[in-house]
Amino acid sequence: xxxEGLVYRVLPAVKGQSARGEWTKQEVVFELPGEFNxxxxxxxxxxxxxxxxxxxxxxxxxxxINLESNEYNGRWYTEARAWKLARKAPxxxxxxxxxxxxxxxxxxxxxxxxxxxxxxx
Numbered sequence: 001x002x003x004e005g006l007v008y009r010v011l012p013a014v015k016g017q018s019a020r021g022e023w024t025k026q027e028v029v030f031e032l033p034g035e036f037n038x039x040x041x042x043x044x045x046x047x048x049x050x051x052x053x054x055x056x057x058x059x060x061x062x063x064x065i066n067l068e069s070n071e072y073n074g075r076w077y078t079e080a081r082a083w084k085l086a087r088k089a090p091x092x093x094x095x096x097x098x099x100x101x102x103x104x105x106x107x108x109x110x111x112x113x114x115x116x117x118x119x120x121x
Contacts, residue, residue: 001067004088005030007059008039013049026052030063042080051085060088 011027026049032038042065044052055061064084069076 002062002064003032004062005032007055007057007061009057010055013053024049028052028055040080042082044082048082048085062086062088
């Protein structure tokens with residue numbers, strides 16, 4: 001599953017030791033644009049955790065994730081694990097050059113003698 005989102009918050013990194021060695025997990029909360037701005041917490045593991053730690057709040061990114069559920073003591077836990085992260089270039093509106101803009105009016109417009117509060121209907 002892929003989505004584009006705005007970095008809302010970068011949570012502190014979590015490190016630990018397992019039978020296979022040391023591991024690092026970096027969680028990032030994204031705000032998903034739409035009618036209702038939803039938030040989604042995504043976990044980055046291993047080398048992707050280092051890349052995710054460099055994200056700043058307000059950055060627009062594209063993320064690819066896998067959703068995974070595990071059962072523990074009769075309860076189910078779901079996690080969004082990221083496997084790809086791409087930063088989006090900030091979009092800036094194209095501003096018209098000052099030379100191409102029409103000149104500003106210097107006088108009040110004339111109303112050819114008609115009263116201003118005269119209703120046409």
